[in-house]
Amino acid sequence: xxxxxxxxxxxxxxxxxxxRDAKALAWxxxxxxxxxxxxxxxxxxxxxxxxxxxxxxxxxIDTVCCSTYEKTKRGGKVEVxxxxxxxxxxxxxxxxxxxxxxxGITAERVREMMPKAxxxxxxxxxxxxxxxxxxxxxxxxxxxxxxxxxxxxxMSTPIVELKSGGRSG
Numbered sequence: 540x541x542x543x544x545x546x547x548x549x550x551x552x553x554x555x556x557x558x559r560d561a562k563a564l565a566w567x568x569x570x571x572x573x574x575x576x577x578x579x580x581x582x583x584x585x586x587x588x589x590x591x592x593x594x595x596x597x598x599x600i601d602t603v604c605c606s607t608y609e610k611t612k613r614g615g616k617v618e619v620x621x622x623x624x625x626x627x628x629x630x631x632x633x634x635x636x637x638x639x640x641x642x643g644i645t646a647e648r649v650r651e652m653m654p655k656a657x658x659x660x661x662x663x664x665x666x667x668x669x670x671x672x673x674x675x676x677x678x679x680x681x682x683x684x685x686x687x688x689x690x691x692x693x694m695s696t697p698i699v700e701l702k703s704g705g706r707s708g
Contacts, residue, residue, distance in 0.1 A: 546683040554687045560661045561587040563675045565594035568634065568659055571673075575632040578603055578623050578656065580649060583638035583686065587661050591636050601625060603635075603652065607645050617648040630656025639684055640674070643667030 552560075568591065576599030579588030585602070592600055604621035625633040630653025639662040640646045646658060647670055662684055663674035678684060 546681055548679065548682040549685055550678055550682045551685040551690065552687060557586065557661070557687055558590060560675050561590035562594055564636075564659055564661055564673065565591045567673050567675070568595060568657070571657060572597075572634070573632075574634040574657070575599065576601060576625060577634045577636060578625050578630070578649075578653065580605060580635065580637040580645065584636050584660075586688070587638050588636040591634070591659070595634075597634070603649055605645050605648065615644065617645050619648065619652070622652065625656060626652050629654050633657070634659060636660070638662065638686060640664065640667030640671050643670040646670035 564587065572595060574595065574597055577588055577592050577595075577597045578601050579585050581602050581604045588600065591597075601623040602621065603619065603623045606618045606620060607616070633653060633656040635649060635653060635656045635658045637646070637658075637660045640660045641664050643666055646660075646667055650656075650658065650670060657673065658671045659673040660671050661674065662676050662678055663671060664678055664680045664682070666680055668674070668677065
């Protein structure tokens with residue numbers, strides 16, 4: 540998780556919740572198509588894009604590969620590692636899918652590449668929300684969304700040990 544000064548809340552999302560929310564996104568998008576194809580923003584958009592593509596019966600799937608986060612640090616610059624064929628016609632009749640719009644930096648860069656595409660995310664924060672056309676859940680700007688691919692099961696510390704500063708019994 541990034542520095543505590545930036546994020547004060549944690550929003551863990553399970554695989555089941557992500558699937559449900561991505562399917563809800565597909566419901567919102569269903570009447571807006573048909574889409575010629577779908578562009579997933581890597582890496583976070585890959586899983587939601589697969590779910591949305593299945594639900595909307597979209598078979599042509601491409602990726603735009605961007606990098607803005609370096610581990611837990613936010614970057615102000617978006618590096619496009621790989622473009623997409625949807626850029627040829629500015630994304631007209633294409634759907635862009637990402638897991639989250641946070642500050643809107645990545646969304647802004649991808650929008651420049653495909654200004655005519657419909658941009659959809661599962662989760663949206665206030666700073667980035669104006670950059671997307673459709674989203675399912677809004678979370679506060681100071682919330683870190685902990686996606687299932689960033690989690691692993693570990694044994695938790697019992698409450699009595701937490702309260703006693705780690706001393707047992």
